[in-house]
Amino acid sequence: MASFLNSSIGKKFLMSLSGLFLITFLLVHLVVNSMILFDPSGALFNNVAHFMGTNPIIRVVEPVLAIGFILHILYACILTLKNQWVRPVGYDKQHSGNSSTWASRNMFVLGALILIFLVIHISNFFWKIKFTGSELLDNGGVNGVENVYLLVTTLFINWWWIDIVYVIGTVVLGLHLTHAFWSAFQTLGLSDNRWRKRLVIAGWVYTILVAGGFALIPLWVKISSMIN
Amino acid sequence: MDLTLKVWRQENRKAKGRFETYSLKNISPDSSFLEMLDVLNEQLVNGNNEPVVFDHDCREGICGTCSLFINGRAHGPDEDITTCQLHMRKFKDGDTIVIEPWRAGGFPVIKDLMVDRSAFDQILQAGGFISVNTGSARDGNNILIPKHKADESMDAAACIGCGACVATCKNSSAMLFLASKVSHLALLPQGRPEAVRRAKAMVAKMDELGFGSCTNTGACEVECPKGISVAHIARLNREFLIANLKP
Numbered sequence: 001m002a003s004f005l006n007s008s009i010g011k012k013f014l015m016s017l018s019g020l021f022l023i024t025f026l027l028v029h030l031v032v033n034s035m036i037l038f039d040p041s042g043a044l045f046n047n048v049a050h051f052m053g054t055n056p057i058i059r060v061v062e063p064v065l066a067i068g069f070i071l072h073i074l075y076a077c078i079l080t081l082k083n084q085w086v087r088p089v090g091y092d093k094q095h096s097g098n099s100s101t102w103a104s105r106n107m108f109v110l111g112a113l114i115l116i117f118l119v120i121h122i123s124n125f126f127w128k129i130k131f132t133g134s135e136l137l138d139n140g141g142v143n144g145v146e147n148v149y150l151l152v153t154t155l156f157i158n159w160w161w162i163d164i165v166y167v168i169g170t171v172v173l174g175l176h177l178t179h180a181f182w183s184a185f186q187t188l189g190l191s192d193n194r195w196r197k198r199l200v201i202a203g204w205v206y207t208i209l210v211a212g213g214f215a216l217i218p219l220w221v222k223i224s225s226m227i228n
Numbered sequence: 229m230d231l232t233l234k235v236w237r238q239e240n241r242k243a244k245g246r247f248e249t250y251s252l253k254n255i256s257p258d259s260s261f262l263e264m265l266d267v268l269n270e271q272l273v274n275g276n277n278e279p280v281v282f283d284h285d286c287r288e289g290i291c292g293t294c295s296l297f298i299n300g301r302a303h304g305p306d307e308d309i310t311t312c313q314l315h316m317r318k319f320k321d322g323d324t325i326v327i328e329p330w331r332a333g334g335f336p337v338i339k340d341l342m343v344d345r346s347a348f349d350q351i352l353q354a355g356g357f358i359s360v361n362t363g364s365a366r367d368g369n370n371i372l373i374p375k376h377k378a379d380e381s382m383d384a385a386a387c388i389g390c391g392a393c394v395a396t397c398k399n400s401s402a403m404l405f406l407a408s409k410v411s412h413l414a415l416l417p418q419g420r421p422e423a424v425r426r427a428k429a430m431v432a433k434m435d436e437l438g439f440g441s442c443t444n445t446g447a448c449e450v451e452c453p454k455g456i457s458v459a460h461i462a463r464l465n466r467e468f469l470i471a472n473l474k475p
Contacts, residue, residue: 004472007431008401008441009465083399083440086333092234092247093326095300096398099450105398107443183444186458189466193459 009187011075016187018072019180023206025065026173030213037220042149049148053129073115080108103175104183110176117169124155124162156221163218174211181206229255229316232324233268235280238337241344245337247326257317261304262287262294264316281340287312289453292388295395296341297328302392302451310390310453330391332400333438347437348389348405354433355426356409358418377415384412386454393448399440404448406434407464408456414467424474427467 004010032052035045052058096105103110128134129148136154137146156163181203185191191199231252238245252271255264262284269279285293294311298304304314319325327341335343373381387408394402410427413419419426442461449458 003432006435007468008435009431009468010472012441012465013469079441079443083401083443086400086438086440087331088333089245089331091297091300091328091331092236093300093328094297096447098301099396099447100398100445104443104445179444186444186462187442187465189462189464189469191459191462193457196459196462 008079011079012187014071015075015079016184018068018075019184021065021068022072023177023181023184025068026210027206030210033217034213036149036152036217040224042147042153045149045152046145046147050145053146069118073111076108076111101179104179107176107179110172113172114169114176117165117172120165121169125151153221153225156218157225160222163222166218167215170211170215173214174207177207177211178203229257229319229321229323231255231264231319231322234324234326235268235341236328237280237340238329240339241336255316257315259316260287260312261296261298261314261316262312281338281342283342284312289313290388292390295330295343295345295391297330297395299326302330302396303390303453307450308453308455310388313453330395332391332394334400334402335391335394343391345389345391347439348391348402350437351402351406351430351433352409355422355429356413358413358422360418371417373416381412381415384408384415384456384460387412387452387456388454390453392451392453394439396447396451397440397442398445398447399443401442401448402434402437402439403442403461403464404452404456404458406430407458407460410464410467411460414463423467424471427464427471431464431468 005014032045032048035048036042038044125148128151129137129146134151136151137148139150140147156166182191182196182199185199186196233250233252234247235250236245237248250268250271252264252268255267259267262282265280265282272279283293283295285291287294289310289312292310294303296303296311298311298314303309303311305318306314329335329337329341330343330345334347335345338344385408387405389405391405393404394400397403410430413426414423444458444461446458449456
């Protein structure tokens with residue numbers, strides 16, 4: 001096991017598994033958040049958020065998710081550092097554009113930007129809900145259900161630049177995902193010439209759905225508040 | 229054609245290299261890239277200068293000896309060819325051409341444009357073989373192999389070990405080379421008995437020799453002169469994971 005994890009493919013195996021786990025998480029996260037769009041009163045979103053916060057299965061998965069993030073970030077750093085180090089003298093001239101996509105060459109940079117966004121995002125919502133609390137959460141909450149809807153919409157309505165940060169965050173996430181999806185399967189050995197095409201298309205569908213969906217929410221909240 | 233060449237010159241492994249600029253006149257567009265370098269070397273020798281050292285052998289695209297990173301691309305600006313198959317008609321009169329050696333920690337420069345690719349031999353020695361009894365030749369079709377498997381195995385076996393994959397990869401990863409060597413044996417029944425040992429030993433050797441890890445950018449298959457697909461890398465990953473699951 002130790003020799004497996006010390007090998008380059010073993011480390012990539014962990015990147016791939018943790019990545020697929022995060023890909024699954026994003027989809028669940030989007031389904032929960034999309035409740036904001038379907039019920040302007042916020043009751044639906046609050047109930048679902050309350051369920052996610054109290055359900056025992058989700059509570060167990062929560063630390064696993066944190067471990068998934070940490071593993072993905074840690075191994076990305078280890079692999080990227082080594083990959084930087086193995087070419088002591090670089091090229092004077094290199095045309096990378098015609099042989100690979102920009103996103104595939106810059107996964108670490110995109111990942112680092114996503115990490116910055118993640119810190120902002122967690123401090124905006126998760127941290128307040130879980131630890132520090134907020135007046136907005138208690139405002140209009142019924143039967144112990146916190147008013148997460150009010151916390152989210154207040155932020156998106158009051159600060160337009162927060163909306164922009166969120167849209168940029170989802171674009172960066174989307175670029176990361178365009179390469180991540182197929183790449184994860186390739187590393188696990190679950191690809192060949194036929195499946196590669198299918199997985200790349202599935203990756204694009206997933207990316208547009210998830211990145212587009214997450215970008216839509218702050219825009220929707222902001223624009224609908226301006227119309228009303 | 230008149231050309232300006234920016235060529236990497238380096239005395240030896242330890243020396244610090246630099247670019248030298250040379251002018252060439254009246255180069256035929258029908259000459260090959262290596263012939264153009266031959267003309268340059270003749271010019272240098274006639275002027276009592278040291279010729280540029282570069283690798284070449286068969287000059288028909290099958291030996292994998294020629295290398296060169298030309299204007300930012302492995303084997304130059306054409307698809308599916310080696311440098312010896314590149315012709316000067318791919319360039320324009322008055323062009324400046326930048327010529328660099330393969331750059332990777334696993335391929336140290338020996339002199340000028342020549343690099344040491346013996347790391348590939350070491351990877352092959354670690355497991356890129358099958359053990360068979362020698363003696364009289366076996367009957368043909370002794371072991372039946374499905375056509376599609378034989379074809380796929382041959383596609384992988386087309387690898388000439390030139391190192392363009394390593395040179396192109398942003399991580400200097402040797403995964404496409406390794407994948408083609410593992411794949412062409414793994415697909416055949418003769419390669420199965422040693423499959424577990426082979427995958428483990430060859431990956432360990434590749435890691436030890438200081439090549440980077442694959443990030444699936446796919447640049448290697450685009451620059452591979454034999455058009456070997458990264459699907460073989462998926463097979464290598466599969467072989468390696470299965471090898472590690474077995475006791």
